[in-house]
Amino acid sequence: AQRVTQPEKLLSVFKGAPVELKCNYSYSGSPELFWYVQYSRQRLQLLLRHISRESIKGFTADLNKGETSFHLKKPFAQEEDSAMYYCALSYPITYNNTNAGKSTFGDGTTLTVKP
């Protein structure tokens, strides 16, 4: 069964420090990995996805298939990065993929960036 694990419920760093939010997954097949973010009083929104290989707001995430990880990193955290971050896994539509269309989210990590 697909599973996404975010081992840290809470993460606190100082402004300007590097930050890494961990995400590990278990899968069967070739899933697509995402990071979603929820800022205070805002709706959940996409931060980045593996397939686009973009850097959004200074964040990057590298897919490590050997370690089944998709950790989110930023070299210099900003106070406006304080938010809840969710790692998510989805399956593409392929023949005989009963998981297609189903998304699995981790429990989320609350990041606090202190001044």
Next chain:
Amino acid sequence: KAGVTQTPRYLIKTRGQQVTLSCSPISGHRSVSWYQQTPGQGLQFLFEYFSETQRNKGNFPGRFSGRQFSNSRSEMNVSTLELGDSALYLCASSKGRGAETQYFGPGTRLLVL
């Protein structure tokens, strides 16, 4: 483009009642997924609808059901409400199925007394 909208935003019900929540996806989006968000369980996948058909379902009892209309709008229904159904119910839409970016609504907060 208008974002995903959900109605109502807040709801208070008592045990045993039933509730219907509504979701209007972004124009042109044909896939709608529903999630239950609670502090203890995080985001749990309920079901996915595409072209008026339920395509996938999470591990929830049969009291949870849904449907999708020809204009892609979706509703979910919970019958015989239990205290544990108190949660934020999120709807997300995407253009198609599979590994697509999902766009979330603001959620409907349901409190069961």
